[in-house]
Amino acid sequence: MTQIPSVNARDLLDRSRPGHAEAASAVREGAMEIGFLTVHDTPISAHEVETVLDSYRAFFALPTDRKAEVDMARTKANRGWGASGSEQVSTEANPDYKQVFDVGLALPEGDPLAELSCYAPNQWPDAPAEFRATLEAYYAAATTFALDLLCAIAAAVGEDPAYFRTRFSRPMALLRGNYYPTRPAGAGAKDFGIATHTDYGCLTLLATDGTPGLEVRKRGGGWIPVSAEPGTFVINFGEMLEMWTEGRVRATPHRVVGGADERLSVPLFFNPDHDANVAPRGSDRVIRAIDHLERRYAETYVHLQAG
Numbered sequence: 001m002t003q004i005p006s007v008n009a010r011d012l013l014d015r016s017r018p019g020h021a022e023a024a025s026a027v028r029e030g031a032m033e034i035g036f037l038t039v040h041d042t043p044i045s046a047h048e049v050e051t052v053l054d055s056y057r058a059f060f061a062l063p064t065d066r067k068a069e070v071d072m073a074r075t076k077a078n079r080g081w082g083a084s085g086s087e088q089v090s091t092e093a094n095p096d097y098k099q100v101f102d103v104g105l106a107l108p109e110g111d112p113l114a115e116l117s118c119y120a121p122n123q124w125p126d127a128p129a130e131f132r133a134t135l136e137a138y139y140a141a142a143t144t145f146a147l148d149l150l151c152a153i154a155a156a157v158g159e160d161p162a163y164f165r166t167r168f169s170r171p172m173a174l175l176r177g178n179y180y181p182t183r184p185a186g187a188g189a190k191d192f193g194i195a196t197h198t199d200y201g202c203l204t205l206l207a208t209d210g211t212p213g214l215e216v217r218k219r220g221g222g223w224i225p226v227s228a229e230p231g232t233f234v235i236n237f238g239e240m241l242e243m244w245t246e247g248r249v250r251a252t253p254h255r256v257v258g259g260a261d262e263r264l265s266v267p268l269f270f271n272p273d274h275d276a277n278v279a280p281r282g283s284d285r286v287i288r289a290i291d292h293l294e295r296r297y298a299e300t301y302v303h304l305q306a307g
Ligand SMILES: O=C(O)CCC(=O)C(=O)O
Pocket: 176, 178, 194, 199, 206, 208, 213, 214, 254, 255, 256, 264, 265, 267
């Protein structure tokens, strides 16, 4: 049976700890074989995650017309609320029935990067109170942790951590709240909370409310369920890191079918700077991170789809 490795984050991040070698070895298996791992003993507390989950829960519980005030479909970017059906991550499935709320890096006033849609301004609802402050605080904590994790994981798989550390100074990192209502009556074989997909970026730091639902595709066929209580995290890797490491780190397909229980999850998609070259290191190709990300956004967000 394939197991998703569980890693002590303190041991991983601190090379002087006696558990470091064991943590690094578990990371190698998680990154290079399965494409998923879970981490515990992290710098982000269960309480911080519960606070973020409570904020998203209150937002998604607002009446539809209130959420529509920050509907990303009214913009050419992906900041704000995405209604059920606003994203189609697989051409073999219908648009997902989840709702989302997406937040990106907040740039200083007048920053020329704000012209790029990957750095579009965030849209904030008036309610719930503290929603913006809670998400901004979590965004800061999660991006710091994600960078430390990515560098430690790079070192564990034999890459140069210093190289990665310099490619995330203005990251196109996207924080998302996913709200999965109960699986709709009449949902069929092509309907999913989120259909089978790989993530687009480097590393995804995923918190959940503890309700099961996420499934990871096994190489030999079949699915492995993964769960994470608040304070623990699921880590998986995206297409850019797979390209960047010439396939040594794997971007593994995953999905949420959804069931009788509502569910909330909070991924941080840790994407690099817009101008990072994510082509295999040592090759003479250039694949700009922003080009890959904008192409994937244009394929999957229904309001950005061509035609
Ligand atoms: O809800 C989950 O557990 C996973 C969500 C996911 O795969 C995504 O948002 O990319």
